[in-house]
Amino acid sequence: MEKLARRRVTAADVAREAGVSPATVGFVLNRTKGQTISEATRQRVLAASQRLNYKPHQAARTLRSGRNKVVLLVLPDWPVEHSLRTNLEVLTHALAAHGYALITYTPLPQSTAPPLWAILDPAVVIGYKPFSVQDVADMKSLGIRNIIPPPDQEVVEASPDFVLGPRLQGEYLLALGHTRLGFAKPADPRLEELVEARLQLLNQVCTEAGVAPAVAKQVDFQGPSGPLAIAQWRAEGVTAVAAYNDETAADVISAAVRHGLRVPEDLSVVGHDDSPLAARYLPSISSVAVDNEQLGLYAAGLALHYAEEQPLPDPPTGAAEIVPRESTAHIDGGHGH
Structure with missing residues (x-):
């Protein structure tokens, strides 16, 4: 322990302390899915990590401190069509104006990679669909408190x-x-x-x-x-x-x-x-x-409210509307406009 105190503790040190492989340490600490690691082994790794006061490298510590200025947007597995693309562009620019970077992430059922919030430790996590109870618990265990929608809400409210x-x-x-x-x-x-x-x-x-x-x-x-x-x-x-x-x-x-x-x-x-x-x-x-731009600005406002305690934005109120063009007409053949 005296030698370890003179240098930064690494994942290999934790592995030796817990009597497991470095890969197992990575799986446990990164919460990698698809691994058959017993609860006893997991607890042994966590205990060893705590005893050695294991900290991630400096970049990760910066992220964990909240100075990372990263907003993680968790998207369902949707194709990026015009409406979503417009929303993302507006959200990206609105957050950038306040010094935040937007990163999008789509969890896939077949993936065994750790969730991106466990790697980035973002300032805010936004979901365009409600998070599962397990995902919310995982984020909270990592110290992530700014979760949108909040766990007690099903969706982010917007104008019907x-x-x-x-x-x-x-x-x-x-x-x-x-x-x-x-x-x-x-x-x-x-x-x-x-x-x-x-x-x-x-x-x-x-x-x-x-x-x-x-x-x-x-x-x-x-x-x-x-x-x-x-x-x-x-x-x-x-x-x-x-x-x-x-x-x-x-x-x-x-x-x-x-x-x-x-x-x-x-x-x-x-x-x-x-x-x-x-x-x-x-x-x-x-x-x-x-008006997908309004929706993007609203999401940005919510993120800044949680990250920096800015005023809570009002839900967007812009109504959808029909734009008549040449592809529609009255049933009698009259103009559809």
Whole structure:
């Protein structure tokens, strides 16, 4: 111990003290998943680490002190589409203006790597989905206290207008005289939960209007799903389709044109997100515009509130809205604007 006091204690010292391999020390202290380490061994490593007053290297100590200025954003396994990309860009710039760096992290079930919060020891951890009880306990055991959403809240509250895009899609198409609607789903399985939530909202509109639920079909620009969906919609009398996003709307239009249909005369299509693609496509795509910049600024405000005790930001209030373009028209062929 006297020799160890003259130099920095290393993980190898802890391994010798606990009678285990350095790898085991790393697995225990980094909370590496997928390892079959007994509880007795884990406690022995932790006790040895405490006895030797083991500290990570200087960079890690700086991180642990809270001077790291890192905000860790834990994302579900979602594709980075226009809406999320815009949100991340705004969040990154807003935090950078206050000296913080944004790091994104997506935990994957098959990964055995330690969670990134155990490596970075960030000033704030933000989750775009609620954290599990186990993850919250793990973060707290590492001294991480700034967790968003807080453990007693399910989600970060925001204006309900931001999630009512499918309602706007349905009300818009019904107002144009369409009474038989379709819903276009993307092929990406990672979006299944979000897709089903949007379909449910669209069907609520249909129920309230006294029309049949939307005919939901998967559409992909590759393979036969697009032409098949168009044929099935036509067979069931669908005259307008609400798409999950603008990319899916573009796939619907492409499949419809290849099927010999005219858009919007034979089939109206409305997208979601109002991405740059919507205005550039031919025909241009009617879409739901959502102020994702407000959501990014709100997340940044929450992070700064927890990290620096800045005032708690007000939830964003900007409403989503329909942006009419060439891809939609009245059922009688009139202009959809």
